Amino acid sequence: MREFTIDTPAPEKWGEGLVAVAGGEPLELDVRAESVHEGILISGSVETEYTGICGRCLTDIAEPLQVEFQELFAYPGEEATDFEVQDDHVDLETLVRDAIVLSLPFQPVCQPDCPGLDAITGERLADTPGEQQRTPSDPRWAALQEYTPDHDDEAPRRA
Numbered sequence: 001m002r003e004f005t006i007d008t009p010a011p012e013k014w015g016e017g018l019v020a021v022a023g024g025e026p027l028e029l030d031v032r033a034e035s036v037h038e039g040i041l042i043s044g045s046v047e048t049e050y051t052g053i054c055g056r057c058l059t060d061i062a063e064p065l066q067v068e069f070q071e072l073f074a075y076p077g078e079e080a081t082d083f084e085v086q087d088d089h090v091d092l093e094t095l096v097r098d099a100i101v102l103s104l105p106f107q108p109v110c111q112p113d114c115p116g117l118d119a120i121t122g123e124r125l126a127d128t129p130g131e132q133q134r135t136p137s138d139p140r141w142a143a144l145q146e147y148t149p150d151h152d153d154e155a156p157r158r159a
């Protein structure tokens, strides 16, 4: 069994959603390689940072990310496998990339209770506390604000 610490930049942008690990972003890997009968069992973790935009208010965000991974790299044999030992080496790139991409949040937010954008002004509500209680955000409901039951003299009264 051997352990490695590897610091390397991400070779390209990883992730296609609102957030991704940018190309060149440092990756810090702790990797353990264990010899087993069928091949080499690789396990470890990677620390990096993802960047992008909040899915609600579109503000820029950058968050740390730590992901664990494990895969058996088989010695070349009769059966084809996704991960193989080649020339006494294992190529970790696909394994690490897949682990990172799968762990990126699908709907990232800048803060857990991000209120998003004002439906009328498009401004970021987190920047303008108190605005939310001002008026209904949907203009179609504005007329109802003027309505109170007291003005409704024509309505039949319950006995």
Ligand SMILES: [Zn+2]
Binding pocket: 054, 055, 056, 057, 058, 059, 109, 110, 111, 114, 115, 116
């Ligand atoms: Zn936000």
